Amino acid sequence: MSAPIDEDITFRKLAVLLAFMETGNLARAAERLQTSSVSVHRALHSLEAGLRCTLFRHEGRNLLPTPAARVLAETAQEVLRRMGEGIRATREAAGYGSDRIRIGSLFSLTSRTVPTMVVALKQRRPELQTELVLGSNVDLLQKLREGAIDAALMGQPDHAPDLEMEPLFEDDIFFAAPVGSRYADMPAVDLGACAEERFVSLSEGFVTFTGFVEAFRIAGYTPNVVMKTGDIFSLMNLVHGGVGYTLLPGRVRRALPAGVQLVPLQERYRIRQTIALHFLRTRERDPNLLALLAVCRAGKADLS
Known part of the structure; x- marks a missing residue:
């Protein structure tokens, strides 16, 4: 089992160490990291505390790395490289920022x-x-x-x-009927008067099915659903083939078969998605x- 790593040793402080080792100067390291010389010095001192050994010695006003600092810098370079690769791979696995x-x-x-x-x-x-x-x-x-x-x-x-x-966008639900049916020329369909008709619908889980159920709840009866399907294009074809009527969102108007017409519902049955x-x-x-x-x-x- 690996020895526990002191909380004073962080990725950020290792990055500060590398910047200082590469520039050889507190001020230049601070400029590279867009921070202050005091912050750089504090981070280096904190690393020494976490490692419980001397990493630098003072020579006049200069701070010089010891052999221990060079060993840590080599390790830090590999650790930060591997962690960067790990973060990138993790984000790609989650779909974040991938191509x-x-x-x-x-x-x-x-x-x-x-x-x-x-x-x-x-x-x-x-x-x-x-x-x-x-x-x-x-x-x-x-x-x-x-x-x-x-x-x-x-x-x-x-x-x-x-x-x-x-x-x-907001979308209204319409009554879908074959062209030529008794509903096709109505200005608006009274859903309450359709209790004897046969209907087709989408399966549960579709937002249009939810609107279908809500509209008939308002109408006060359970429709006679003779067939359900798992996609809206098959549903439109069932209406075209005369299997039954249904309710469809207005956005499908461009994809309707030539023999199917969308008719507005009376205002009291109006459902919006x-x-x-x-x-x-x-x-x-x-x-x-x-x-x-x-x-x-x-x-x-x-x-x-």
Whole structure:
């Protein structure tokens, strides 16, 4: 078992030692370290106290290193080099400041929001490689907290004090029906009058499923859901094929099959989603996330 290291021996003091050994002068070492000569002298004296041996001797006004100081300096150089490599490797393993960024996203954001954001990020940081991970709100939240992704574009979760959030846009939920159906030409759909209809929906965990459940809670009945699916594009195709009606966010309008139409809901059933960029507060200084945050703030008008 290694002997305990005295608390007076720190990485900072070892760096001071190296600066002094390389410059040979308190004033020049202080200038390099952007501190005072008094602070340098105090750090060197503290090292002697921690080691319980003499590292320097006075010759007039000069401070001269002993052979013991040279031995410590050689060791300190290796220790600081290895620690620097360890810090860099640790940060890369955590995704901090690496040459890639892993962005999680809802499927519904891949038709406009994600491509627009990735192009802008590439212009700002050309060397940064982007990896896209798709999933539900619940999936993305879990991956974010586990460190499997660096940031997530998703609906705002409840009770998430560990996350930083940058709202991007608000989105309304619409009634989705095949073109030509009796709902297609309505100015607004009364969801309370649809109790006899068949519906299709996303699986639990998607922010749109949460809106679906809330809208029917307001309507006062449980809908007849004949099929659930795990992605919003399959859901749109089920509506197109006449399997059932559903509720969809307005952001999918550009990706709708030609035979599907979005119809507003009556005001009392109005459900809004807040779509935002999320990342862990513990990584708020990550340069890659700061670049992504800057892109989102600058381009909000183009992301919805």
